Amino acid sequence: SLNLIYNTLLDNNMGLRLSYGLTSQSDVLTSIGDGDDCCRDNGEELGGFTLHYASAGLSGDARDGDEWNVTLFVDNLFDKYYREHLNKPSGFDPTSSTPVYEPGRSYWARLEAKF
Numbered sequence: 552s553l554n555l556i557y558n559t560l561l562d563n564n565m566g567l568r569l570s571y572g573l574t575s576q577s578d579v580l581t582s583i584g585d586g587d588d589c590c591r592d593n594g595e596e597l598g599g600f601t602l603h604y605a606s607a608g609l610s611g612d613a614r615d616g617d618e619w620n621v622t623l624f625v626d627n628l629f630d631k632y633y634r635e636h637l638n639k640p641s642g643f644d645p646t647s648s649t650p651v652y653e654p655g656r657s658y659w660a661r662l663e664a665k666f
Contacts, residue, residue: 623659627657
């Protein structure tokens with residue numbers, strides 16, 4: 552994982568926070584195989600992936616002392632198509648063969664206020 556964070560103070564005592572991060576997963580063998588067999592006991596081989604995410608936040612103090620913070624987030628910035636080894640439609644059933652992929656790019660926001 553890698554995280555980069557930049558904070559600066561803007562005019563009128565407002566703060567700006569920019570964040571970028573990435574996390575990476577190498578290839579995974581869900582069960583160790585014998586000989587030429589990749590995987591045993593319904594195991595599988597999954598390719599690695601790297602996910603990027605970013606956020607931008609603005610914060611400030613109102614004249615009456617109230618504090619606030621607004622942050623916008625983007626997860627899976629480059630819309631990577633991937634799955635993890637436990638993602639199966641029937642939960643943790645190792646005999647299930649239908650993969651479930653993670654959602655693509657997503658956006659969300661957070662608003663915080665102290666008063």
